[in-house]
Amino acid sequence: MHNKTMTQLAHGLRSGEFSSVELTQAFLDRIKQHQELNAYITVNEDLALQEACAADIRLANGNPELLTGIPIAQKDIFCTEGVKTTCGSRMLDNFIAPYNATVVEKFNQAGAVMLGKLNMDEFAMGSSNETSHYGAVKNPWDTNTVPGGSSGGSAAAVAARLAIGATGTDTGGSIRQPAALCGITGLKPTYGRVSRYGMIAYASSLDQGGPMTRGAEDAAIMLQTMAGFDEKDSTSVDLPVPDYRAGLNNSLAGLKIGLPKEFFGEGLNSDVAVTLETAVNEYRKLGAEIREISMPNLNLAIPAYYVVAPAECSANLSRFDGVRYGYRCENPVDLTDLYTRSRGEGFGKEVKRRILMGTYALSAGYYDAYYIKAQKIRRLISEDFKNALAQVDVIMGPVTPTTAFGIGEKIGNPIEMYLSDIYTIAINLAGVPAMSIPAGFAQGKPVGLQIIGNYFAEDRLLNIAHQYQQVADWHLHIPKGFE
Amino acid sequence: MEWETVIGLEIHTQLATKSKIFSGASTAYGAAPNTQACAVDLGLPGVLPVLNEEAVHKAVIFGMAIEAEISHYSVFARKNYFYPDLPKGYQISQMELPIVGPGHLDIEVDGVSKRIGITRAHLEEDAGKSLHEDFHGLTGVDLNRAGTPLLEIVSEPHMRSAKEAVAYMRKLHELVRYLDICDGNMQEGSFRCDANVSVRPKGQKEFGTRAEIKNINSFKFVEKAINHEIERQIELIETGGKVVQETRLYDSVKDETRSMRSKEEANDYRYFPDPDLLPVFISEDYKQQVKAQLPELPQAKKYRFNEQYALDDENANILTSSRQLADYFETVLKESGCEAKLCANWITGELSAALNKARLEIMESPVSHERLAGLLARISDNTISGKIAKQVFEEMWRSPATADEIIAERGLKQITDTGAIEAIIDKIIADNPGQVEQYRSGKDKVFGFFVGQVMKEMQGKANPGEVNKMLQAKLKQ
Numbered sequence: 036m037h038n039k040t041m042t043q044l045a046h047g048l049r050s051g052e053f054s055s056v057e058l059t060q061a062f063l064d065r066i067k068q069h070q071e072l073n074a075y076i077t078v079n080e081d082l083a084l085q086e087a088c089a090a091d092i093r094l095a096n097g098n099p100e101l102l103t104g105i106p107i108a109q110k111d112i113f114c115t116e117g118v119k120t121t122c123g124s125r126m127l128d129n130f131i132a133p134y135n136a137t138v139v140e141k142f143n144q145a146g147a148v149m150l151g152k153l154n155m156d157e158f159a160m161g162s163s164n165e166t167s168h169y170g171a172v173k174n175p176w177d178t179n180t181v182p183g184g185s186s187g188g189s190a191a192a193v194a195a196r197l198a199i200g201a202t203g204t205d206t207g208g209s210i211r212q213p214a215a216l217c218g219i220t221g222l223k224p225t226y227g228r229v230s231r232y233g234m235i236a237y238a239s240s241l242d243q244g245g246p247m248t249r250g251a252e253d254a255a256i257m258l259q260t261m262a263g264f265d266e267k268d269s270t271s272v273d274l275p276v277p278d279y280r281a282g283l284n285n286s287l288a289g290l291k292i293g294l295p296k297e298f299f300g301e302g303l304n305s306d307v308a309v310t311l312e313t314a315v316n317e318y319r320k321l322g323a324e325i326r327e328i329s330m331p332n333l334n335l336a337i338p339a340y341y342v343v344a345p346a347e348c349s350a351n352l353s354r355f356d357g358v359r360y361g362y363r364c365e366n367p368v369d370l371t372d373l374y375t376r377s378r379g380e381g382f383g384k385e386v387k388r389r390i391l392m393g394t395y396a397l398s399a400g401y402y403d404a405y406y407i408k409a410q411k412i413r414r415l416i417s418e419d420f421k422n423a424l425a426q427v428d429v430i431m432g433p434v435t436p437t438t439a440f441g442i443g444e445k446i447g448n449p450i451e452m453y454l455s456d457i458y459t460i461a462i463n464l465a466g467v468p469a470m471s472i473p474a475g476f477a478q479g480k481p482v483g484l485q486i487i488g489n490y491f492a493e494d495r496l497l498n499i500a501h502q503y504q505q506v507a508d509w510h511l512h513i514p515k516g517f518e
Numbered sequence: 519m520e521w522e523t524v525i526g527l528e529i530h531t532q533l534a535t536k537s538k539i540f541s542g543a544s545t546a547y548g549a550a551p552n553t554q555a556c557a558v559d560l561g562l563p564g565v566l567p568v569l570n571e572e573a574v575h576k577a578v579i580f581g582m583a584i585e586a587e588i589s590h591y592s593v594f595a596r597k598n599y600f601y602p603d604l605p606k607g608y609q610i611s612q613m614e615l616p617i618v619g620p621g622h623l624d625i626e627v628d629g630v631s632k633r634i635g636i637t638r639a640h641l642e643e644d645a646g647k648s649l650h651e652d653f654h655g656l657t658g659v660d661l662n663r664a665g666t667p668l669l670e671i672v673s674e675p676h677m678r679s680a681k682e683a684v685a686y687m688r689k690l691h692e693l694v695r696y697l698d699i700c701d702g703n704m705q706e707g708s709f710r711c712d713a714n715v716s717v718r719p720k721g722q723k724e725f726g727t728r729a730e731i732k733n734i735n736s737f738k739f740v741e742k743a744i745n746h747e748i749e750r751q752i753e754l755i756e757t758g759g760k761v762v763q764e765t766r767l768y769d770s771v772k773d774e775t776r777s778m779r780s781k782e783e784a785n786d787y788r789y790f791p792d793p794d795l796l797p798v799f800i801s802e803d804y805k806q807q808v809k810a811q812l813p814e815l816p817q818a819k820k821y822r823f824n825e826q827y828a829l830d831d832e833n834a835n836i837l838t839s840s841r842q843l844a845d846y847f848e849t850v851l852k853e854s855g856c857e858a859k860l861c862a863n864w865i866t867g868e869l870s871a872a873l874n875k876a877r878l879e880i881m882e883s884p885v886s887h888e889r890l891a892g893l894l895a896r897i898s899d900n901t902i903s904g905k906i907a908k909q910v911f912e913e914m915w916r917s918p919a920t921a922d923e924i925i926a927e928r929g930l931k932q933i934t935d936t937g938a939i940e941a942i943i944d945k946i947i948a949d950n951p952g953q954v955e956q957y958r959s960g961k962d963k964v965f966g967f968f969v970g971q972v973m974k975e976m977q978g979k980a981n982p983g984e985v986n987k988m989l990q991a992k993l994k995q
Contacts, residue, residue, distance in 0.1 A: 114564045127563065134557055136564060233564040240793035268566050269796050347793055350596050353607020354561040358659065361563075374600055397598070397788035406790055 036061050037196040038513070041105055041253045044199065048094055048104045055094065055104030059087035059148050062106045066150065066197045069517070072173045074192040076111045077119050078151035086148040093146050101256055103146030108198040110189050111152035112159055113139050113244070114233040122235045123155040123167040123185075126355045126362045126381035136233020137265045138202060138244050145260050150198055154188030157383045158352065159209055159237040161185050162455045165446045166385040173442070174217060175514040176480055180439035183213030183455075189247045190217035195517040200248040200257050204234060206241045207340055208434070208459025211471035214247055215434035215483020218473045220500060220510060221247045222254050225491050226466035227272035229258075230265030236351040238344035239270070241463040250510045251472065251500035255279035258493060277494045283501040288322030290499065293427030295330045298458060304437045306477035311433055314474035314484045314503070318431075321502055328426060330419040335412045336461035337453060342396045342409035343464070348386075349393030355381065388449065413464045420465040420487075429499060430487040433458050434471040438480035458485060468493050472500045473509035481509075519756070520720040523748050524728075525683045525713060526675035529690055530668050531700045532644070532708040533576045539643050539667035540567030540610060547706050555646070555661035561605030566794050569594075573667040574798055575808070576699040577617045577641050580669060582809045583697055584636055586621025590802075594641075594795045598788045602659050603646035611670075613789040616640035617798060618669075623693070624817065625685040634686050635674030642668050663707075669699070675714065675725065680744035684737050687711055691737075692816050696841045704735050711740055715747045716761070726751070727761040731768050731775055743768035747775050819844055827851070827858035836866045843880045846887050853891035856898040864894060868911055885914050893921035903982055906930050933979045936988065939972070943985075943992050946971045957993055968993070 036058055039047065047053050063080050083106065090104035114120045114132035116139075121127045135143065142149065156166040164172040164187025172187040174180040175195040182191040186203030190213035193201050203210040205223035214221025222245045229244045236242060246257035259280070264273040294315065299308060319325055357363035357377025364376035382390070396405035423430055435455055445452045462469045467490055474484035484503075488496045504510050538545055541558035558565045581588045593615040596608040618639035625632055646661035671690065677683045691709055694700040701708050716728035731747055734740045746768075751761050766775040814822070816838050823834040823844075837847045843865070851861045869890065873883060893914065897907050902925060913924045925931055933939060946968060947954055957964040972985050 114562075120563070122563065130563065132564070133562070232566050235563045236794075238793075267568060269568050269794065270566075346790060350598055350606075350608050350788075350790070353598060353600065354563070354605060356600060356602075356607060358602045359560060359605065370602065394788065397790055399786045399788075402788075402790070 037065060037199075040250060041101065041199055041248075041256050044105055045101050045103075049099075055087040055090040055106075055148060056084060058104065059083050059106045059150070062150055062198060065195075069195055069197060071178070072175060072191050072195055072197070073170050074154055074172055074188045074195065074197055075108070075151045076121055076123070076154050076167075076169050076188070079118055079149070082118065083148055083150050090146045090148060100145045102142065102260060104148060105199055106148040106150050107142065107257070108150045108153050108189070108192055108201045109139060109142075110155055110186050110202050110204060112155060112204050112235045113202060114235070115139050115149070115152065118152065120152065120235070121168070122159070123157040123169060124382065124386070125168040128168065128362065130361050132233075134233065137230035137267060138261050139233065141260050141263075147260070153186070153192055153201055156185035156187065156209075157386050158235070158348070159185040159204055159206055159242075160348070160385050160389055162208070162212060162452050163440070163442070163445065164188065164213070165442065166383055168383060171442050174439045175517050176218060177439060179441055180480070181216065181442050181444075183216035183435070183439065185209040185213075186221075186247060187213050190214050190219055190221070193217070193219045193247050193249060194514055196513070200246055200253050202244055202257075202261070203247045204237075204242055204244045205459075205463065206237050206243075206344060207463050208456040210245050210247060211434050211459050211469060211483065211485060212456060214471040215485075216439040216481065218476075218481030218483075218509065218512060218514070219247060219249055220251055220254050220470065220472050221245065222258060222470045222493065222496065223462065223468060224258065224262065224493055225272075225468045226463075227270055228468070228491065228493065229261045230263070230268045230271045232265055232267040236347075238347040239351060240347060241340075241344060243463070250504050251470075251497050252280065252283060252504075254470075254500070255283060255497045258497070262493070272491075274491060279494050279497055282494050282498045285498050285502075286322065287318065287499060287502050290318070290321075290323040290429070291427040292318060292323050292325050293328035293423055293430045294325060295328050295333065295423065295430060295432060297330055297333045298432035302436050302454070302457065303433055304477065307433055307435070307437060307482050310475040310477050310482040311431075311484055314507070315431060317503060317507055318499075321506065326427065328423050328430070330423055330461075332412065332415040332419045333461050336416055336464055337457060339409040339412035339416070339464060340456075340460045341392065341453060342405045343413065345389040345393030346396045346406055346409075347393065349390045349397065352382070352386065352390055357381070385449070416461050417465040420461075420467050424467075424489045428488075429492075429496070432485050432487070434483035434485045435459075438477050438482060462487055466490065468496055470496045470500050472503060473512070474507075475509055476512075481512075521717045521748075521752050522720045522722075523678055523680075523744075524675045524716045524718065524725055525677035525680070525744060527673045527677070527683060527686060528712040528714070529671045529673075529687065530644075530710045530712075531580075531671060531690075531694050533573050533667040533669055533699055534701050534708075535570055535572045535576065535667055537570055538665035539570050539573045539641065541665050543665065545666050547703075549662055551649075551658070551660035551662060553662065555664060559605065559661055559665045561607075567610060567792075569795060569798070570667065573641055574617065574800075576667075576697075577639065577669050578800060578805065578808050579697050579699055579812065580639060580671075580694065581618035581621060582805065582812055583693060583815060584618075584621035584623055586636065586639070587619035588800050588805050589615055589617055589619055590800050591615065592617040592798045592800070594792045594798075595789045596792045597642075599785045601645070601648075602657065603648045603661070603664065605646070605661060605664055609643060609645065610792055610795070611642035611789075612640035615797075617800070623686065623689055625682065625689050627679075627682050627685050632676075632682065634676045634682075637672045637674050639669050639671040642670060644668050675716075680741045680748070683713060683744055684741045687740055688737060689816075692839055696813060696816055698813070698841075707735065710735055713740065713744055713747075715744055715751070717748060717751045717755070727763050729761065729763070729775075730765045732765055732778065734768050739768060739770050742770075742773055743775060746773060750775065813841060827862070829858060829862050833862040833866050836870070837862060840880065846880050846883075849887040850891045850894065853888060854894040854898065856891075856894045860894055860897065864890065868908065872911075872915055885911070889914055889920055896921050896925060900932060900981055901925065902930055902932050903978065906932065906978055930979060932981050933976055936984065939976070939980055939984055939988055942972055942975050942980075943968075943988055946975065947992060954993065965989070965993070
C-alpha cells in the first residue's frame with residue numbers, strides 16, 4: 036500500500052481494497068519500525084486513527100474528496116489544534132497550538148489523515164536538519180548523511196514511505212534542497228499562493244508552504260488543497276486556483292528551457308553536473324528547446340538573503356519571550372532575567388546567530404548599508420528572473436551543489452552550510468515558484484533537478500515534472516530497507 | 519534673560535472602530551482582563567495581522583479635515599522592543615511613510631488666531647496594560663487594549679506657551695469628536711498626549727534641547743506639566759545647568775516631572791517595513807469621496823452660526839464645541855420656531871448648567887430637544903415668562919412631562935388679561951400711598967417695588983411687559 040500513488044490509494048479506498056484505518060495503521064506501523072530516522076517529532080496514533088475512521092465513514096456515505104482517508108504528515112511548523120507544535124525548538128517544546136493553520140484546516144476539510152508532525156531545523160533555520168532540538172534526521176538513502184533542511188523530516192518521511200506526502204516550507208530552499216537530497220519531488224509555490232496563516236514565521240517575505248511527495252501528480256493533488264487566497268493572510272494572493280492535474284499530460288513540444296550559466300559554474304559537483312545534463316537531455320527528447328541564459332545577479336543572492344531573512348526573523352522571534360507561552364526559565368529574578376534566560380535557554384545556536392545578525396543589520400547606522408541594500412539586490416534578482424522568463428518558459432538548474440553530505444560535516448561551519456542553498460535562495464528572493472524533482476543518482480545518492488517558472492505557473496511546472504516522470508523512473512526508486 | 523518656550527505635541531487618538539486594527543477582536547472598553555484578546559492580539563506563533571479598513575478610513579477623514587496631504591502609498595513598519603504588554607515584541611506602526619502628511623489646525627488664544635502645523639499622523643496599534651497592583655509583587659498583563667487602533671498626531675513645534683498647547687489639544691479633541699473618529703474619552707485613555715518642551719533665549723533661532731513629557735491625560739495636567747517643565751528648564755539653565763534630551767513622566771499628585779530615561783538609554787527600535795502587511799494605497803477617488811462626506815467642521819459651523827443666526831462669538835463657540843450640541847441647538851430652533859438667540863441662551867445657559875452639574879453629555883440630556891423646544895415655544899408666545907419657564911424647566915429635568923403639561927397642571931399660564939392686572943395694580947397703588955408719593959417725587963427706583971408687588975400678588979404669572987406698561991401709565995396719573 037505504501038508504495039502507491041495518491042490516485043491509486045484513493046481508488047483502493049473507494050473499491051474497498053482497504054480502509055483508511057488499515058492504510059493509516061500500516062503507516063503508523065512503518066513509522067514505529069523506522070524510528071531511527073527521527074523523521075517525526077510527534078506521532079498521534081489515536082488522532083490519526085480517529086481521522087481515518089471519520090474518513091472511512093465519509094467514503095462510505097458519499098461526498099469524499101480525493102484526499103479523504105489518505106495519510107499525510109505536517110511539518111512541525113504548522114500549528115495544529117490540540118497537538119504539540121514545536122517548530123523544532125525547545126522554546127515550543129510545551130506548546131500545544133490552540134488553532135489550526137489554514138493549510139492544516141484545508142487538509143482536515145478534505146478529509147486527509149494526519150499521521151503526525153515532522154522534524155525540522157529549529158524555526159526552519161538550517162540546511163541539514165541538524166539544528167532541531169529533537170536531534171538530526173537521517174537520510175534514508177544513507178543514514179550517515181543528512182536529509183537536508185529545513186524540511187528534513189518531511190523529505191525523509193516521504194522517501195522512506197512513512198507518509199504518502201508531507202507539507203514543507205521553503206524560505207531559502209527548505210522544500211527543494213531536502214527533496215533533492217532525499218530523492219523526492221518538492222514544490223515551492225509562488226509567494227502568496229499558499230496561506231502562511233498558522234505557519235510559524237521565519238522570514239515572512241520569503242516563507243512559503245508547499246507539498247513534498249514522491250511524484251509530481253501527488254504534488255499537484257496536495258497543492259490543489261493547499262493553494263488559495265486566505266483572508267487571514269494579507270500577503271496571500273486572490274487569484275483563482277487552476278486545476279493542477281488538468282494539464283499534467285500536456286506535451287512539452289516547443290518548451291523553451293533556459294540554463295543560467297551562473298548555475299553551472301564553479302562549485303557544482305561534477306557528478307551532479309553530469310546527472311543533470313542527462314536529465315536535461317531527456318527534456319530535449321520530449322521536444323524542448325534548450326538554451327543558455329545569463330542571470331548576472333544570482334551571485335548576490337546569498338548575501339542579500341542573509342540580511343533579509345535574519346532581519347525579519349529577529350522581529351518574528353521576539354514573541355518567544357517566556358511571558359505567555361513556550362519555554363520560561365526557572366525562577367527569573369526580574370524581567371530582564373526572564374527575557375535573557377528564557378530566550379538564551381530556549382533557542383538553539385543557529386537561531387540565536389540569525390537573531391543577532393538580523394538585529395545588527397537593522398540597527399541604527401547599519402540599516403541603510405544592510406537592509407536597504409539587500410532590498411535593492413532583491414529587486415535586481417527579481418529583474419533577472421523577469422528578464423530570463425521573458426526569453427524562456429522555465430529555467431532549469433541544480434538544486435544543491437552536492438549530494439547529501441555527512442551528518443556533522445558542515446554544522447560547525449555556518450558559511451559552508453549556507454552555501455548549500457546557493458541555487459535555491461534567489462528563487463525565494465524573487466518569489467517565483469520552483470520544483471525539485473528526482474533526476475538520478477551520483478555516488479549512489481539522489482540528485483535533484485530544479486525547475487523554476489514564472490509567477491503562478493505552478494501548473495506548468497507540475498506538467499513539466501510529470502512528463503519527465505513518465506519517461507524517467509527516478510522518483511520510483513526506493514531506498515534500501517524501506518521497500 | 520527673557521525666555522521663549524517651544525512646544526510640540528504628539529497626541530494618541532484611539533480610533534473608534536468596532537474591532538481592532540489588525541484583528542477581529544472587540545475594542546470595547548472595560549471588559550474582564552484578556553477576554554477581548556484573540557490569537558492575533560496574543561501574538562501566538564503563526565498568526566498574521568490583517569488591516570482593518572475602517573481604521574484607514576478614519577485616518578483619511580482626519581487627514582482631509584486638517585487639509586493634509588494624504589499619502590497615496592503608505593507602509594506599516596515594525597517598531598521593535600521588548601515589554602510584557604507588547605505581545606509580539608514589536609509594535610506595528612508607521613515610520614517613513616505615514617498615511618497622513620503635513621496639515622494644519624487653527625487655534626485661538628485670547629482672541630488671537632494662530633495656525634499650528636501638523637507634521638504627520640500615522641496609524642499604529644496600542645499595547646496592552648501591565649497591572650502592578652493586586653499581584654503581590656508580580657505583574658499582571660491585560661491584553662484587551664493590545665491592537666486597539668491609534669492615530670498618532672504629531673504637531674510641528676509651533677506652540678509658544680502652555681496655554682497654546684492646551685488650546686491646540688482642545689481644538690484637536692473637538693475635531694476628532696466632530697469627525698466621529700474618536701470618542702475623546704480621556705479618562706479611558708482614548709485621547710492621550712506627549713509634550714515636547716524646550717526653551718531658548720528670546721530671539722534665538724535654534725531650538726533648545728527638548729524634554730518629552732509622556733502620557734498626560736487631561737487638559738489641566740497638560741498645562742500644569744508644561745508650565746512646570748518650562749520652569750524647571752529655565753531654572754536649570756539659569757543656575758548654570760544644561761537641559762538633557764530625555765523622557766520625563768508627569769506626576770500629577772506631586773505636580774512635578776521626573777526623568778524616565780535619557781537619550782543614551784533610549785531604545786534603538788530598529789524600524790523596518792512589516793512584511794506581513796501590504797502597503798496601503800489611497801486613490802484620489804477615495805480621498806474625494808471622504809472629503810464629500812466630511813461633516814461641517816467646527817470652524818465653519820461657528821462662522822455659519824454667527825452669520826445665519828446672528829449669534830455672538832461666545833454662544834457660537836459654545837454651541838459648536840461639539841457636533842451633538844450644535845445639532846441639538848439647530849433641532850430645538852427648528853422645532854420651536856423661536857428666535858435663535860432665545861434658543862442659544864437657553865441651551866448655553868440653563869441646560870448646559872444643569873448638564874454640567876449632573877456631569878452629563880448633551881446626548882444624555884434628560885430634557886430632549888422636543889421638550890425643550892416645547893418650553894421655548896411657550897416663552898415665545900407669551901404663555902409663560904422666562905422666570906416661570908425656569909421653574910418649568912426644573913420640573914422637566916425631573917419628570918418626563920412636556921412643558922404644556924406642567925404649565926397646565928400647575929396653573930402657570932401667564933395672565934395677559936389686562937383687566938385682571940389692572941385690578942391688582944389699582945389695589946397695590948391704593949395700599950401703598952407712601953411709595954406712590956416717592957415715585958412721583960422722582961425716585962424711579964421705587965418702580966421695581968411695584969413690579970415686585972404685582973408679580974407677587976399674581977404668583978409670577980403676569981406678563982411682565984404688560985405689567986410694566988400699565989404700572990407706568992397708572993403711576994403717572
